[in-house]
Amino acid sequence: MPAFQPGMSVSRWVVNMKKFSRYCRSILFTPALVAERSVKADATDADIALIDLEDSVAAIHKAEARNRAVAFFSRPSITACRRAVRINNLGSPDGLLDLLALCGCPYKPDVVMVPKVESPRDLEIAGSLLGGVVELMAIIETPLGIENISATVSTRARLTATIFGAADFALTTGTSIDWHSQHYARSRLVTATRGAGLHPLESPWFDVRDTDGMVTAARRARELGYGGMAAVHPCQVPVINEIFSPSQDDIDRARRLVAASASDGSGICLIDGVAVGAPFIESARRLLQEFDAPRPMAKDRYAEPANMGRA
Known part of the structure; x- marks a missing residue:
């Protein structure tokens, strides 16, 4: 997906973002x-x-x-x-x-x-x-x-x-x-x-x-x-x-949406002149939760055999 570009609909960008x-x-x-x-x-x-x-x-x-x-x-x-x-x-x-x-x-x-x-x-x-x-x-x-x-x-x-x-x-x-x-x-x-x-x-x-x-x-x-x-x-x-x-530009854009919503406090805010509501903000939050952090190492789920605590 292309990163957010000037003139791109914010709603269109967020709809694409949900797929990640x-x-x-x-x-x-x-x-x-x-x-x-x-x-x-x-x-x-x-x-x-x-x-x-x-x-x-x-x-x-x-x-x-x-x-x-x-x-x-x-x-x-x-x-x-x-x-x-x-x-x-x-x-x-x-x-x-x-x-x-x-x-x-x-x-x-x-x-x-x-x-x-x-x-x-x-x-x-x-x-x-x-x-x-x-x-x-x-x-x-x-x-x-x-x-x-x-x-x-x-x-x-x-x-x-x-x-x-x-x-x-x-x-x-x-x-x-x-x-x-x-x-x-x-x-x-x-x-x-x-x-x-x-x-x-x-x-x-x-x-x-x-x-x-x-x-x-x-x-x-x-x-x-x-x-x-x-x-x-x-x-x-x-x-x-x-x-x-998502690209780094996608992640940066999601940060802006979340930050704007937190500072506005009304549940809807303006981003580049576009009214952005709760579904868009929630999509941005989910993207950041999944991708805006180092990928965790897999837990050591195999440290013990199945008959020693694993179902």
């Missing part, structure tokens, strides 16, 4: 067969480092990948970013085996990503087995998943985010993977997810060589309301983080 959130700008996917690479995600500044047991692992290697994931989550974290895993579809034996294996890990992942979610059922199963500490992300990637998105995001499981699965959605609908052909699905996901107070994430850009294409897709997603994007290669992470973060 530091909860998760970027998720870096790493195949479970090379799980050790995920510790390098910290060097890329990815918000979440994810080990993938699903699409990046061939059927004949699922058991080996699962064993490597278990070994990975049997050791304490040595990175600042959160650790995650994408399991297989819970409608398959591999998905159930993945989930059961993770339940036995002494150092559970921060986040478990559940694919092909079409109702609250899979999230409730995962949440009940993993316990109340692990966060869940739902991949919405089928027509039924889109149609049932409102019910899915209302689940009581620890759902924190949804992510749009463009490739599988194209496969199941017969559309192209092009942005415009999937615009309705993306919009429906954002509306339902934001309405539930959760965080929508955009599908990865699969052509690692096409940085310009990824930038265009990420900017479109941000303008639509997405708060972040998945990455399939470390080189994509810095670009994604920049697009889904």
Whole structure:
């Protein structure tokens, strides 16, 4: 998003500003067969480092990948970013085996990503087995998943985010993977997810060589309301983080809005001749809370095994 410019509507600037959130700008996917690479995600500044047991692992290697994931989550974290895993579809034996294996890990992942979610059922199963500490992300990637998105995001499981699965959605609908052909699905996901107070994430850009294409897709997603994007290669992470973060000019502008509201005291104030009310001021406050401070290091959530105080 461009920084605030003279003549730009303050209301337009604040509407754009609301799309930012530091909860998760970027998720870096790493195949479970090379799980050790995920510790390098910290060097890329990815918000979440994810080990993938699903699409990046061939059927004949699922058991080996699962064993490597278990070994990975049997050791304490040595990175600042959160650790995650994408399991297989819970409608398959591999998905159930993945989930059961993770339940036995002494150092559970921060986040478990559940694919092909079409109702609250899979999230409730995962949440009940993993316990109340692990966060869940739902991949919405089928027509039924889109149609049932409102019910899915209302689940009581620890759902924190949804992510749009463009490739599988194209496969199941017969559309192209092009942005415009999937615009309705993306919009429906954002509306339902934001309405539930959760965080929508955009599908990865699969052509690692096409940085310009990824930038265009990420900017479109941000303008639509997405708060972040998945990455399939470390080189994509810095670009994604920049697009889904405010500029210094944005932060300075937010400071001015908050300072003006505090000095005015009436609940509405004039900024550059424009009347700015409570929704705009609250958006500025939220931006400053998330971005106008050094990023905290991840808490040492893995200092003790699960049976010594961690659910």
